[in-house]
Amino acid sequence: MYSCSDLKKGLKIMIDGEPHVIAQYDFTKPGKGQALYKCKLRNMITGSLFDRTYRSGESFEPAHLEEREMQYLYQDDSGYVFMDKKSYEQITLTEETLETEKYFLVDNMDVEILMHGDRGIGISLPNFVNLRVIQTDPWVKGDTAAGNNKPATVETGYTLAVPSFVEEGTLIQIDTRSREYATRVKE
Amino acid sequence: MEQNWQLARKRKTIEHRARILHQIRAFFVEQGFIEVETPARIPVNAPELHIDAIPSDGWYLQTSPELCMKRLLAAGYDNIFQICHCWRAAERGPNHLPEYTMLEWYRRDCDYQQLMSDCEELISSLVEHETLTWQGQEIDMTRPWPRLTVQQAFLQHSSTSLSQITDANFFSELISNEIEPALPPNKPLFLIDYPTLQGSLARRKTEDPGFVERVELYIAGLELANGFSELTDAAEQRQRFVKEEIQRQESGKPPCPLPEKYIDELETLTNATGIALGIDRLVMLLCNQPTIDEVVCFTPEQL
Numbered sequence: 075m076y077s078c079s080d081l082k083k084g085l086k087i088m089i090d091g092e093p094h095v096i097a098q099y100d101f102t103k104p105g106k107g108q109a110l111y112k113c114k115l116r117n118m119i120t121g122s123l124f125d126r127t128y129r130s131g132e133s134f135e136p137a138h139l140e141e142r143e144m145q146y147l148y149q150d151d152s153g154y155v156f157m158d159k160k161s162y163e164q165i166t167l168t169e170e171t172l173e174t175e176k177y178f179l180v181d182n183m184d185v186e187i188l189m190h191g192d193r194g195i196g197i198s199l200p201n202f203v204n205l206r207v208i209q210t211d212p213w214v215k216g217d218t219a220a221g222n223n224k225p226a227t228v229e230t231g232y233t234l235a236v237p238s239f240v241e242e243g244t245l246i247q248i249d250t251r252s253r254e255y256a257t258r259v260k261e
Numbered sequence: 262m263e264q265n266w267q268l269a270r271k272r273k274t275i276e277h278r279a280r281i282l283h284q285i286r287a288f289f290v291e292q293g294f295i296e297v298e299t300p301a302r303i304p305v306n307a308p309e310l311h312i313d314a315i316p317s318d319g320w321y322l323q324t325s326p327e328l329c330m331k332r333l334l335a336a337g338y339d340n341i342f343q344i345c346h347c348w349r350a351a352e353r354g355p356n357h358l359p360e361y362t363m364l365e366w367y368r369r370d371c372d373y374q375q376l377m378s379d380c381e382e383l384i385s386s387l388v389e390h391e392t393l394t395w396q397g398q399e400i401d402m403t404r405p406w407p408r409l410t411v412q413q414a415f416l417q418h419s420s421t422s423l424s425q426i427t428d429a430n431f432f433s434e435l436i437s438n439e440i441e442p443a444l445p446p447n448k449p450l451f452l453i454d455y456p457t458l459q460g461s462l463a464r465r466k467t468e469d470p471g472f473v474e475r476v477e478l479y480i481a482g483l484e485l486a487n488g489f490s491e492l493t494d495a496a497e498q499r500q501r502f503v504k505e506e507i508q509r510q511e512s513g514k515p516p517c518p519l520p521e522k523y524i525d526e527l528e529t530l531t532n533a534t535g536i537a538l539g540i541d542r543l544v545m546l547l548c549n550q551p552t553i554d555e556v557v558c559f560t561p562e563q564l
Contacts, residue, residue, distance in 0.1 A: 078351075079351040079353070100354060100355065101352070101353060101354025101355070101356075101357055102354065102356075102437050103311070103352060103354075103357065103437075104433050104436045104437045104441060104484065105433070105436070105459070105477055105484065105487055106309060106310075106311060106312070106433075106459060106461055106487070107311060107429070107430070107432070107433020107434070107436060107437065107459075108310075108311045108430050108433050108434070109311065109351075109352065110434065110437055110438075127438075129430075130311075130351075131512070131513070222270070223266075223270050235270070237266045237269075237270070254267065255266060255267075257262070257263045257266075258263060
């Protein structure tokens, strides 16, 4: 069982027998008052979103979903297409289901698809993915301060802050949990 | 391996934070305060229903330096301040870290009115202009900052009447869900005079004993500081601690002894006031940073 202190964005829990994922999470605690754990939850089967507030002492049943090893193939009008690596069966996940996880898909990447019956309802990304920077301001000569940063857009359309020495064409590693820049990738 | 850029990129904020700490110390020293250091690891904290201490080899890490500082106050130290780390179990969110930095200051022979003008002066001295911008929100810092009683706040912003509330949890939920979101974000505000059930270590108002002289400072929705005119009646303090400890145990928390030395020495204290201000949140505000993660070198997750 999970307790309130385990709650975080992306955690999957069972509510009324159905798997839900925490889409947004906030922790508040006024003055000397009790902690409130404010969650926006998404029902992983129906896709419906709703708010719920939890209090210390409540517990949650983890959602154990069947995971299937698949490979990401391509995107088409219906969504994102994955192939089961054993059966070669293909399934499609909609953009709505993937939400911002779509930004971390690289062609032929291995992922775990979370299943409900024969339907894909979610994805487990690897902790790190490598993506190429397609747009960022050039490195200004003389800008050597290690901590400086600037926005950069990678090939999937995701924009994040990167160190000033990262240039267009650089392959970078992104931590998919924090969604932040981790390091440059040596090629 | 490449330099840890997530650490390197915080450098400007960390430098600004260091300047703020330096300025805060200078502010208090100039006013004749003594900077004190009290132990971070103590036998017991003041019992609080919703604050859990982290055990440390039979003792606890402090959730606040209040007990030791008030013992100094009772021993005759008039004006003291401390900047120290405090620990509160399982508090983690955009504005919360389980280990964080607290500023506390105490004065003898005055009450919470003085604390409010201290806050105004201290924070104004740290702000360069009369307008501060935090995450797109402009905040008018001109003094004085409005004082709003909890009673007025409930009349204006809650469908529930304060007189109907007897449950401390219900009170704090209304504060969190109805009052705090309704407070004006463009001006600092002192929320004052809490019902006695939210009193903890605060003194009752002489003209209205249903309320205590407690103040919370909010800026742009961030709860920055909590202070009181200190309760100095040892018998009443013991009663409140016992009540709090019973509630703790009823909600399944392990039993904890009372801070007996503190209660004993409280008898020698008259007319004092003190306040705790969250340094990390103040730095968030002054450095225009969205989360507490951005103003500390390391979060627990980065260790």
